[in-house]
Amino acid sequence: MLRGDKVGLRARYDDDIPILRTELFDDVVNASRSEAGPWRPITPGSKDPRLVVEDGKDQRSVSFSAVELEGGTLIGSATLWGIDTHNRSAHIGLGLLPAARGKGYGTDVVAVLCHYGFTVLGFQRLQIETLADNTAMLRAAERNGFVREGVLRSSAWVMGEFLDEVLLGLLVQEWKTAPKP
Numbered sequence: 001m002l003r004g005d006k007v008g009l010r011a012r013y014d015d016d017i018p019i020l021r022t023e024l025f026d027d028v029v030n031a032s033r034s035e036a037g038p039w040r041p042i043t044p045g046s047k048d049p050r051l052v053v054e055d056g057k058d059q060r061s062v063s064f065s066a067v068e069l070e071g072g073t074l075i076g077s078a079t080l081w082g083i084d085t086h087n088r089s090a091h092i093g094l095g096l097l098p099a100a101r102g103k104g105y106g107t108d109v110v111a112v113l114c115h116y117g118f119t120v121l122g123f124q125r126l127q128i129e130t131l132a133d134n135t136a137m138l139r140a141a142e143r144n145g146f147v148r149e150g151v152l153r154s155s156a157w158v159m160g161e162f163l164d165e166v167l168l169g170l171l172v173q174e175w176k177t178a179p180k181p
Contacts, residue, residue: 002064002112002115002116003069003112004069004108004109004111004112004115005069005108005111006068006069006070006103006104006105006108007066007067007068007069007075007105007108007109007112008066008067008068008069008072008112009064009065009066009067009078009109009112009113009116010064010065010067011064011065012063012064012065012077013065016065016074019074019097020065020074020076020077020095020097021042023097023098024076024077024095024097025042026041028159029159030095032158032159033131033134033158033159034093034095059083059085060081060082060083061079061080061081061082061083062079062080062083062116063077063078063079064077064078064079065077065078066078066094066096066105066109068100068105074097075096075097075099075100075105076094076095076096076097076100076105076109077094077095078092078093078094078109078112078113079092079093079094080092080093080113080116080117080121080126081093083121087124087125088121088122088123088124088125089123089124089125089126089127090117090121090123090126090127091126091127091128091129092110092113092114092117092126092127092128092141093128094106094109094110094113094137096109101136102136106136106137106139106140107139107140107143107144109140110128110140110141110143110144110146111144111180113126114126114144114170114175118172118175118176123172124171124172125169125170125171125172126146126169126170126175127146127149127167127168127169127170128141128146128167128168128169129152129165129166129167129168130165130166130168131156131158131163131164131165131166132151132163132164132165132166133163138166138168141168141170142168144170144175144178145170145174145175145178146168146169146170147168147169147170147174148166148167148168149167149168149169150166150167151164151165151166151167152164152165152166152167
């Protein structure tokens, strides 16, 4: 398990999947705001490609379950995706269960993913794309040293309207010298 101050990132357990599906992906609005494509229902009992981790199958992403260090309670999902081993870069994604939001867990999850990406995998760059009104993710990214690099205007179709996305980046040398959250 990778450990932060408040959270741990561990392998995805089968018991995590129904909770993550119900609290993150069956919520149409939440799923629409976090996914790149339109919301689609997943048949109960089927393998949900967003949640099921098949070791060694996809070298372009690494998925974790996020848990509270104190007690081990599941609080969400964290992912490095779009892994580019040639350019040594990846994207960060996370989703916190509704009961875990507003407690500083997002900042800690981003910090742990940065440690994993930069220290364990040896990446040069990590980036985050998030909706411009996602203040919690913007705050978590900036507290970890991410820099706003641009706005992708009207780039995300979400629940009947186009929304702006903010692109944030962090280079390993910036991460090494940044004060830790």
